[in-house]
Every structure is written in structure tokens, then in C-alpha cells.
Amino acid sequence: MVLVKDIKEFRSMPVRGLDRQVVWQFNQMSPGLLVSIDDLNINKGDGLLPFCQAAVRDALANFLKSYGKAITINNAYRSVIVQTVFWNNKNLAGGMVAQPGKSDHQNGVSIDIEEWPQIKDLLIKNGWQWTYGMKDSMHFDWTKGIEFIKDDTIKAFQALWNAANPGGQQLLVDGGMGDLANSKTFQCINNSPAEGFGGVGYPRTLCLTSPIQVGKDIGQLQLALRKAGIKLDTADQQFGPATDKAVKEFQTANSLAADGIISAEGETRKKLQPYLDGVASAASPSVIPNKK
Ligand SMILES: [Zn+2]
Numbered sequence: 001m002v003l004v005k006d007i008k009e010f011r012s013m014p015v016r017g018l019d020r021q022v023v024w025q026f027n028q029m030s031p032g033l034l035v036s037i038d039d040l041n042i043n044k045g046d047g048l049l050p051f052c053q054a055a056v057r058d059a060l061a062n063f064l065k066s067y068g069k070a071i072t073i074n075n076a077y078r079s080v081i082v083q084t085v086f087w088n089n090k091n092l093a094g095g096m097v098a099q100p101g102k103s104d105h106q107n108g109v110s111i112d113i114e115e116w117p118q119i120k121d122l123l124i125k126n127g128w129q130w131t132y133g134m135k136d137s138m139h140f141d142w143t144k145g146i147e148f149i150k151d152d153t154i155k156a157f158q159a160l161w162n163a164a165n166p167g168g169q170q171l172l173v174d175g176g177m178g179d180l181a182n183s184k185t186f187q188c189i190n191n192s193p194a195e196g197f198g199g200v201g202y203p204r205t206l207c208l209t210s211p212i213q214v215g216k217d218i219g220q221l222q223l224a225l226r227k228a229g230i231k232l233d234t235a236d237q238q239f240g241p242a243t244d245k246a247v248k249e250f251q252t253a254n255s256l257a258a259d260g261i262i263s264a265e266g267e268t269r270k271k272l273q274p275y276l277d278g279v280a281s282a283a284s285p286s287v288i289p290n291k292k
Helices: 011-031 054-067 078-089 116-125 150-163 184-190 216-227 239-252 267-279
Strands: 034-036 040-046 052-053 071-075 109-111 137-143
Touching: 011 034, 011 078, 011 150, 034 054, 052 054, 054 116, 078 150, 078 184, 078 239, 078 267, 150 184, 216 267, 239 267
Parallel strands: 040 071
Antiparallel strands: 034 052, 071 109, 109 137
């Protein structure tokens, strides 16, 4: 299993599974603070997670309307997971990297724009801050009508960790990182699976990997496949070749592409959901919303 600390790249995609779980958890605990920009007229850079604060989305939508063309956004909201990967690999990046817990991207107010040379002046005229100037030239911040949400992503991770490790180390859900050298939260982020935790919160993507995925969520998948009438002898909570074959059979039987992949929002999971609901009662830990 690849852990966050094992990732030696300055990219967010390798931790997208865990990242997505933290954002989902954030939205459960602090609904309405983060909104999607997926539907705006933007091109998405590699690894963009298309979320930001509502006031920032409004400002971006207004800008796009007056500009009349799509712009490319490389980064918007960043969870504490991605910020940790960037921090761990800061020697690979020429630019500045804020410490996990400190980045304005973690506040959902920043966007990095590929076409910055062409539109910098127009953005500034529209009220955007070119906060770091040439030192971080693609980075723009919106500062009006926003809230301070940097700590909420840390809280979300802490709650997720606790739910995923019911018998193990528990973290205080306080939204704090403290001094990184002594931070339990920072340690736990680094020791978390990059693909996300099995069986808690937002579902990780299930498929045949090497080493193979193990967990309660795989056990539920295996039982659900059987309920759906697919022949599968084992329910051993391990996504091995037999489970891969069973998933592909289920996909073929339901006129889906037989790729063996069950993503959180994909068609295969939608078709499987009634069967999964039937077996989910098997005491899987759920994440308890922790109101602030
Ligand atoms: Zn930036």
C-alpha cells in the first residue's frame, strides 16, 4: 500500500483518493463553505480539484463572463493532504511551498492561472490580488466576503483518521497541526494510504492493484456481487484476480465497459448500489460529523 510519505512527486494526482475523502469529510462537517467550480468555463490543469469558497467562485464567474474565453486553472482549493505532498517534495519545486496548514490554497481563496501574462491586469482591475507578484506569478487571491477555513481541512482529516482507526491512535479533532516536527496529525497524514481509507466516508476507487486492496469495503463488494447473481467463491476482503473477474462479469451483464474499476461516482457503483446497500449494515464504521 502506498502511503502519503512514499510519494516522491510534486503532484496531487497520486493522493487523489485520500484527498477526495478529506474534501467529502470537510463538506459533511462544514457544509456550504466549499463550492464546485466544475461547471465554469475553465480548462482543468492536471490534478485540479475544482472547489473554492462561494465568494471566490462568484468573482471567478464574473471575470469569465467579462473575459469571454476559457482560462486554465492549475490549482484552486487544496486539502491538507496535497499540501503535505507538496511540502514533502518541496525540493522538486522551484517555487515557494507553504507548510501544511498555512497555504492560502487551503483556505479556498487562491487560484493558479496558466494564462496569467495575458490576463493579469484585467484580473487586478476586477479586484483580484496578485499576492506574490513575479515570485509566484500564476497565483491570484480573492479576499472579499471570504471566511477563514484553513483549519477545517485539518479537522476533516483528523475525524477521518479517527473513524478509519477505531482501535488505534486517535487524534484530537481541533484543526491544529502544531509544530510539524512533533505533530501527530502530520505524522498520521504521512502514514495514511494515498488511495484513501477502505470502508469509511467517501468510497475509494476499487480495482485490481499491486499490492492488492484489502478491507471491509472489498468484503462488502464481494457480498454485493454475489447478491447480484455473480459467481464468486471468496468473500475474503481482498481484491484479487477472482474479484476482478467478478466485477468485469457484473459490468458486462449490465452493458458497462468491463474495465474492472469501481469509482465513487461511476456507473458501475450506481448499478451495484442496491446490492451494496443490502450488505452495508455489516457494522462498517461511519464518520461522525463533528459540528464546529
Ligand atoms: Zn498558488
